[in-house]
Amino acid sequence: MGSILFQNVDKVFGPASSGVKALDNINLEIAEKEFVAIVGPSGCGKTTCLRMVAGFEAPSAGLISVSGKKVTEPGPDRAVVFQQFALFPWKTVRENIELGLRNKNLPAGERNTLVESALKLMNLETHADAFPHQLSGGMQQRVAIARAYVLDPDVLLMDEPFGALDAQTRVVMQEELVRLARVNPRTVLFITHAVEEAVYLADRVAIMTRRPGRIKEILDVRSIRQAENWDRFQKIEDVMDLESFVHLRTHIWKSLREEKGSQSI
Amino acid sequence: MIGRRGWIGLGTVAALIALWFLLTTVTGIVSGARFPSPAEFWLSLRQIWGRGYAGGQLISHALHSLKLVAMGFAVAIATGIPLGLWMGWNRKAEAAINPVFLVIRPIPPLAWIPLAILWLGLGDSAKILVIWFSAFVPSVINTFAGVRNIDRPMIEAARMLGTPRWRMVREVIAPAASPLIFTGLRLSLQASWTTLVAAELVGALVGVGFVLNMAQQDLYPGMILVGMVTVGLLGWATTVLLGMVERRALSWNMAARD
Numbered sequence A: 001m002g003s004i005l006f007q008n009v010d011k012v013f014g015p016a017s018s019g020v021k022a023l024d025n026i027n028l029e030i031a032e033k034e035f036v037a038i039v040g041p042s043g044c045g046k047t048t049c050l051r052m053v054a055g056f057e058a059p060s061a062g063l064i065s066v067s068g069k070k071v072t073e074p075g076p077d078r079a080v081v082f083q084q085f086a087l088f089p090w091k092t093v094r095e096n097i098e099l100g101l102r103n104k105n106l107p108a109g110e111r112n113t114l115v116e117s118a119l120k121l122m123n124l125e126t127h128a129d130a131f132p133h134q135l136s137g138g139m140q141q142r143v144a145i146a147r148a149y150v151l152d153p154d155v156l157l158m159d160e161p162f163g164a165l166d167a168q169t170r171v172v173m174q175e176e177l178v179r180l181a182r183v184n185p186r187t188v189l190f191i192t193h194a195v196e197e198a199v200y201l202a203d204r205v206a207i208m209t210r211r212p213g214r215i216k217e218i219l220d221v222r223s224i225r226q227a228e229n230w231d232r233f234q235k236i237e238d239v240m241d242l243e244s245f246v247h248l249r250t251h252i253w254k255s256l257r258e259e260k261g262s263q264s265i
Numbered sequence B: 001m002i003g004r005r006g007w008i009g010l011g012t013v014a015a016l017i018a019l020w021f022l023l024t025t026v027t028g029i030v031s032g033a034r035f036p037s038p039a040e041f042w043l044s045l046r047q048i049w050g051r052g053y054a055g056g057q058l059i060s061h062a063l064h065s066l067k068l069v070a071m072g073f074a075v076a077i078a079t080g081i082p083l084g085l086w087m088g089w090n091r092k093a094e095a096a097i098n099p100v101f102l103v104i105r106p107i108p109p110l111a112w113i114p115l116a117i118l119w120l121g122l123g124d125s126a127k128i129l130v131i132w133f134s135a136f137v138p139s140v141i142n143t144f145a146g147v148r149n150i151d152r153p154m155i156e157a158a159r160m161l162g163t164p165r166w167r168m169v170r171e172v173i174a175p176a177a178s179p180l181i182f183t184g185l186r187l188s189l190q191a192s193w194t195t196l197v198a199a200e201l202v203g204a205l206v207g208v209g210f211v212l213n214m215a216q217q218d219l220y221p222g223m224i225l226v227g228m229v230t231v232g233l234l235g236w237a238t239t240v241l242l243g244m245v246e247r248r249a250l251s252w253n254m255a256a257r258d
Helices: A046-054 A093-103 A108-121 A137-149 A167-183 A195-201 A221-228 A236-241 A243-261 B004-026 B038-049 B058-089 B091-104 B109-120 B124-148 B152-160 B165-202 B208-217 B221-249 B251-257
Strands: A004-013 A020-030 A035-039 A061-066 A078-081 A155-159 A187-191 A204-208 A215-220
Touching: A004 A046, A020 A046, A020 A215, A035 A046, A035 A195, A046 A061, A046 A078, A046 A155, A046 A187, A078 A137, A078 B152, A093 A108, A093 A137, A093 B165, A108 A137, A137 A167, A167 A195, A167 A236, A195 A236, A195 A243, A204 A221, A204 A243, A215 A221, A215 A243, A221 A243, A236 A243, B004 B038, B038 B058, B038 B221, B058 B091, B058 B124, B058 B165, B058 B208, B058 B221, B091 B124, B109 B124, B109 B165, B124 B165, B152 B165, B165 B208, B165 B221, B208 B221, B221 B251
Parallel strands: A035 A187, A035 A204, A078 A155, A155 A187
Antiparallel strands: A004 A020, A004 A061, A204 A215
């Protein structure tokens, strides 16, 4: 349970003959409980990859499957965390988190237990009855993450989840996500354009080319993280100072810069 | 209770009444045959309030008009909001219905009055039908626009959460569209009063529009003004009521705007 597979996936926007090719022959396998980040220049189609796993869009060719099942429509087995949070502003924090459980027809008692533990997991207990607009951006994204986690999904799809947050909040959320991944490991597909974020969070980082997006390179961060024992540090800045981290980051930067350099103006 | 803005508003009303008194009574620049003086207005008001005019007291005329507006408005929103939601949500429904709408929409609601009277006579049902015609359109159009303006991620989030269709409409689509739905309702309410008074002017046996019509035939400016003020107050009161409902329903949105 919880693997993601891209098999020869193409995506064309518009009519098949004259449309814009956004993705070209994407092949990627994400193992159960593995955290994979996709980085790439803007407009390379990385978000489209995630949206196809979520079932919001269909591939033009090829196959996408999750836990061995072909993706045909959105569903709570593939929880999405959106860049713009996408909370329901007329529902309280608790009601936002509870909706997915109600849709699963769980009895009220069971729902309550799960919502409480999700609130606790994301440090939201004191805000359970607040409305989203009463919360800061970081808090709102915590709600969105809680709403995703509470579903107990096979895979977690995060589309630049910290892109709309200020720098400090962003760092807190990144550390939080690492903590979460240890407490409650998940299969995660994480889209970002922030290289350091990708290296800090992911087990593997896939680098994409500019449009039409192809996977250019996949870096194994986990083996380096384990070899260099990054996890002995609590704080992101300490990890970011390590030579092994800097080396990886620079490698990805150069790879992305090549993509930007080849862009015709 | 009354804030600073309220006092300024009351001041304007008081100034207008003073001006009215000045023009009609003190200076006599405007003659009583064209526009009634405050005294004549007061006498007319006392007449229709007590003895009655045009077959009834003011209260019964006003309540009758209010009842028709309430019924026509209720029917209009009960049909208009669901149709707007459906058209916004379902592209096929929109493709099927929109062309019909584009043709019917430019017909002024008042142009339906002759047909409605021909079909249903001078009774209540003809008026309710006409109010429905006029109030229906703004409800549908604004509800439709409200649904179309919903942020896509919000709907995607609901789909991702496995929200079943009916709950999607009730708990996601309708609340997300509700700010524009209420805009439509305000326009619908306005249209309801406009058409009702017009319909009563053309053919009725009771109601504020009928009072206006009779007063015109009797060359009775004081009573005409009483009828007009009554319509104004009724329209104002129902708008305030709708505003209270709106503020309550959209409390999450109002707070977000501050």
